[in-house]
Amino acid sequence: MKDSIPSFDPRSEPALLSFALDFVEHYGPDSVFVTSLSDLWTTAMGRGGVALGWMEDISEIVLLSDARAVEVLGNLLRRSESLKKALFQEPFGFVAAGAIEIAFGQTFGAGVYEPWLEAFEQKDFDFCTRLIDQSQST
DSSP states (O other): OOOSOOOOOTTTOOGGGGSOHHHHHHHOTTOHHHHHHHHHHHHHHHHHHHHHTSOSOGGGSOOOSOHHHHHHHHHHHHHOHHHHHHHHHHHHTSSOTTHHHHHHHHHHOTTOHHHHHHHHHTTOHHHHHHHHHHHHHO
8 A cells, every 4th residue: 555645747647647556447447436536636636736836727737537527526525524535545545445435335324335336437427416415314
């Protein structure tokens, strides 16, 4: 497992290139979830670059997915600190595989992750949002 914060230039490379190989292989290199998670962290790094003055504009970053997918993942970050932590740590190899699924279950209940992930991979983001909203209201 890694032990340092990933460092990459979001103007020339996506976060995906810093992801742990076993994470990418688990979901597949063409996974909508993987590419969207990459964009979420690439965007965060880009915002940091703008705030620190080494980037002029967030539009300079390299993105792989669409804005709606990143929005859905960003919504997850606001729902649970443990899920936010897992969504950062597992892709970069800071924790063992399965941390996202465990945190997802703790946040939204057992049996929610698999249908959510399947819908996410199919780009059915409205279903993903409804499923999460329903799970948190019960």
